[in-house]
Amino acid sequence: MALILYHTIALWLGFALDKLLGDPQWLPHPIVAFGKTISFLEKKLNKNTHRLLKGYAVTILLVFFTCGLFFTLITFAFQISPLAGIATETIFVFYGLAGTTLVREGKAVFRALDKGLEEGRRQVARIVGRDTEALTKNEIQAATLETLAENLSDGVIAPLFWYAIAGIPGMMTYKMVNTLDSMIGYKNDRFIHFGRFAARLDDAANYLPARITALLMAAISGKKRAFKFIRKYGRAHLSPNAGYPEAALAGILNVVFGSAHRYFGQWVPKPLIGENKRDFEKNDLHQTINIIKKTEWIFIILISLIFIVLTYYK
Numbered sequence: 001m002a003l004i005l006y007h008t009i010a011l012w013l014g015f016a017l018d019k020l021l022g023d024p025q026w027l028p029h030p031i032v033a034f035g036k037t038i039s040f041l042e043k044k045l046n047k048n049t050h051r052l053l054k055g056y057a058v059t060i061l062l063v064f065f066t067c068g069l070f071f072t073l074i075t076f077a078f079q080i081s082p083l084a085g086i087a088t089e090t091i092f093v094f095y096g097l098a099g100t101t102l103v104r105e106g107k108a109v110f111r112a113l114d115k116g117l118e119e120g121r122r123q124v125a126r127i128v129g130r131d132t133e134a135l136t137k138n139e140i141q142a143a144t145l146e147t148l149a150e151n152l153s154d155g156v157i158a159p160l161f162w163y164a165i166a167g168i169p170g171m172m173t174y175k176m177v178n179t180l181d182s183m184i185g186y187k188n189d190r191f192i193h194f195g196r197f198a199a200r201l202d203d204a205a206n207y208l209p210a211r212i213t214a215l216l217m218a219a220i221s222g223k224k225r226a227f228k229f230i231r232k233y234g235r236a237h238l239s240p241n242a243g244y245p246e247a248a249l250a251g252i253l254n255v256v257f258g259s260a261h262r263y264f265g266q267w268v269p270k271p272l273i274g275e276n277k278r279d280f281e282k283n284d285l286h287q288t289i290n291i292i293k294k295t296e297w298i299f300i301i302l303i304s305l306i307f308i309v310l311t312y313y314k
Contacts, residue, residue, distance in 0.1 A: 002082070007167060008307045010086050011160075014093025015300055022100035030095055030172065034179045037062065042184055046194040055194035059180055059201060066176040071169040089168055096163065096171045098155030099296045102148060103289050109144045110285050113137060127151075129182075131262040139261075141280035145288055146257050149249040150242045152217070152292050154178055157299055158209035164303045177205050188266065203240050210241035213295065214248040220294045226251030229274065236271040243273060250274035252291060253284050 023029065038058075045054040070092070078085030105127045113120035120140045125132040128143045135143065158178070162170040181202035184195030214234065218226035229251030230244060236258075237243025250257050256274035261267070 003078075004307050004311045006078075006082060006086050007089065007163075008304050008311075010089035010093055011163065011300065011303065011307075013086070013090040015097065015296075017090065017094040018097040018100050021094070022104055023098065030092070031175055031179055034062075034066075034176050035183060038180055038183050042194065046184075046190070051193040052196060055184070056197045058194075059177075059198045062176055062180065063173055063201070067169050067173040070172045074168050092168045092172060093163065096159040096168075096175055098151065098159075099292065102151050102155055103292060106144055106148045106285060106289065109140065110282060113140060129186075129263060130268075134262075138279050141284070142255075142257060143261075145249060145253070145255075145280065145284060146246055148288050148292060149217075149245040152295060153206060153210045153213040153241070153245045156292075156296050157213040157216070158206055160299055160303060161209045161212065162205070164306065174205055177202050186263070188263070206241040210244045212299070214244035216295045216298055217245060217248040217252065217291050220291060220298065221248075221252040223252055225254065233271075233273040236273055238268070238270060247273050249288060249291070253287060254278075255280065255284065 021027075041058050041062075045051075045058060074085065074088060077088035109120060109123045109127070112123035117137060117140075120137065121132045121135055124135070124140045124143055127147050130143065132140070132143075159171050159174055162174040166173075177198070180195075180198035184191045185199035185202060186192075186195060187199075211234075214230050215227075218230060226248045229247040233247040233250065234244040237246065246257050250273045254274070254276045256272055256277045258270040258272040258274075261270060
């Protein structure tokens with residue numbers, strides 16, 4: 001009973017830290033360490049033969065190591081004292097959430113566009129995987145909003161979902177899986193074999209969070225069109241998950257997302273999501289940020305209520 005209460009306290013304290021600080025560059029971040037580890041192993045192993053097998057091995061090794069490391073760390077912290085345990089959990093809830101940074105990056109792209117197209121291209125390259133050198137203003141705005149919708153799931157709802165399921169070990173293991181996918185989960189010549197398992201694992205880890213994100217967005221907006229778009233366009237995406245929050249946002253804003261884009265110099269077709277093809281505007285960003293903030297709040301409240309119910313019945 002007490003442990004669930006400690007989880008609830010750490011959840012809200014970590015959430016408060018994210019709102020206050022975001023991801024300051026001066027603060028060491030475990031996700032940076034994840035990225036450096038993945039990069040090191042990829043450079044050493046992603047060559048010559050058996051790349052698929054090596055990719056499986058690296059992904060499984062890093063996932064189990066991350067889960068074991070954080071399970072040991074949290075267990076040790078709570079053995080010291082409840083206060084040490086709560087403090088440790090709070091720090092890693094803070095590290096696991098990206099809501100504030102997500103909003104800041106979205107705003108930064110639109111501000112950069114006010115200065116010029118090249119500024120906008122450089123800024124949007126920080127948050128999207130597609131090639132940005134030839135993007136138009138409208139394409140930059142679309143890419144930003146698509147990314148905000150997708151990363152509301154990947155950067156906020158999914159980490160919270162796995163925290164609710166398995167505490168900090170679950171949350172940090174998810175972040176490792178998601179980092180693996182973002183670095184090696186591409187279908188190009190370099191990663192098609194080495195990153196295949198990481199991409200599939202990320203798809204599985206995000207299956208429920210992506211759909212929860214979309215439904216929460218639609219419910220918060222109060223727009224029937226958002227639910228309609230989720231049903232109609234949720235599967236209209238190369239990713240089995242990204243289409244759901246994108247479809248919800250397309251319904252909320254009544255816009256069209258998708259079309260072909262270049263990734264690592266290669267054209268990748270993307271099905272259209274939505275029906276009203278129009279130019280994007282600043283109000284679209286404001287509406288999107290409003291939905292992101294409300295969705296994050298509502299989901300944290302829902303998790304807290306679940307924790308309270310579990311505490312009561314135990």
